[in-house]
Amino acid sequence: MIDGTLRGEGATVNVEIRRRRFASVVGADIEFERIGTGYLFTEGPLWHPHERFLLFTDIPGNCINRWSREQGVTTFRRPSQMANGLTYDRRGRLIACEHATSRVTRTEPGGAITVLASHFDRKALNSPNDVVVKRDGAIYFTDPPYGRVEFYGVPRPQELTFQGVYRLEPDGGALTLLVDDFDRPNGLCFSPDERRLFVNDTNRGHIRVFDVGPNGTLTNGRVWAETQGEGKGVPDGMKIDSEGHLYCTGPGGIHVFDPEAACLGVIRVPEDTANFTWGDDDLRSLFIAASTSLYRVRVQVPGRPVF
Numbered sequence: 001m002i003d004g005t006l007r008g009e010g011a012t013v014n015v016e017i018r019r020r021r022f023a024s025v026v027g028a029d030i031e032f033e034r035i036g037t038g039y040l041f042t043e044g045p046l047w048h049p050h051e052r053f054l055l056f057t058d059i060p061g062n063c064i065n066r067w068s069r070e071q072g073v074t075t076f077r078r079p080s081q082m083a084n085g086l087t088y089d090r091r092g093r094l095i096a097c098e099h100a101t102s103r104v105t106r107t108e109p110g111g112a113i114t115v116l117a118s119h120f121d122r123k124a125l126n127s128p129n130d131v132v133v134k135r136d137g138a139i140y141f142t143d144p145p146y147g148r149v150e151f152y153g154v155p156r157p158q159e160l161t162f163q164g165v166y167r168l169e170p171d172g173g174a175l176t177l178l179v180d181d182f183d184r185p186n187g188l189c190f191s192p193d194e195r196r197l198f199v200n201d202t203n204r205g206h207i208r209v210f211d212v213g214p215n216g217t218l219t220n221g222r223v224w225a226e227t228q229g230e231g232k233g234v235p236d237g238m239k240i241d242s243e244g245h246l247y248c249t250g251p252g253g254i255h256v257f258d259p260e261a262a263c264l265g266v267i268r269v270p271e272d273t274a275n276f277t278w279g280d281d282d283l284r285s286l287f288i289a290a291s292t293s294l295y296r297v298r299v300q301v302p303g304r305p306v307f
Helices: 021-025
Strands: 004-006 014-017 032-037 042-048 053-058 063-068 072-077 083-088 094-098 103-107 113-117 131-133 139-143 163-168 175-182 185-190 196-201 206-212 218-226 238-240 246-250 253-257 263-268 275-279 285-290 293-298
Touching: 014 021, 021 263, 032 063, 032 072, 042 083, 042 094, 042 285, 042 293, 053 083, 053 285, 083 131, 094 131, 113 163, 131 185, 139 185, 163 185, 175 196, 175 218, 185 246, 196 238, 238 275, 246 275
Parallel strands: 042 275, 185 238
Antiparallel strands: 004 032, 014 263, 032 293, 042 053, 053 063, 063 072, 083 094, 094 103, 103 113, 131 139, 139 163, 163 175, 185 196, 196 206, 206 218, 238 246, 246 253, 253 263, 275 285, 285 293
16 A cells, blocks of 8 residues: 655645744644555554554544555454554553544553443433543543534434543543533644643634642643645644644644644645554654545644654
């Protein structure tokens, strides 16, 4: 499934520069390499910083795929319970959000799967979507209902009356509802010092930020930025690089903001983009999950390792 670097034709990727600093963060121009294609809907890219491979999900394909330079794309897990967002905990164990089961799970070193969360207040979660782990081991995840509709999940009635953001105690302890006033909470990421948590809302087209308390709860929620522009795309995947620049999918591709919420520009992706992550040894390769394909581009400022 390796296609190589895309040049010319209709697939050429460009950048929309809104502020000069974009060139020093991303680059004045970029080339896209398509390293996999033919999927139904890619999501959840996750780089293993020690073993040097990438995992990514194909939600409707019910599969977690694995990519490495040596082996290309291979199957990591099928069925995946229509897994979406992935991350690692502080011990390098895989944490997955499952659309088909409405669960957050952890894969143990021997391969066994532990259910960390499936219900709140005795009702099934909607469909956990994206997930991050704080340095203290606490797990934060969003819970929109996308996994309860055709194609992206298993059609079934929603049991909860809200779409929330949750916190799990380290190692899968108590589940706490942090915020319940989102329309469609989706991507989330911590600031580098973990004093703030960013959460985007797909339907409202904006990014909110919250202060993180000593006990891990969230306060003072406010709109931080909006993703505005032309082209297909909505707020979905979201991450922060090593210098505090926030990347978020949106109209046209991936929007890049500085730490003060000014939009520096947009990486214009050839397909509708759901998520991304940094990888390779220098963490300057941006792996992008875009509908039917997985792409890679090189950027100037590296990302941050997951653990």
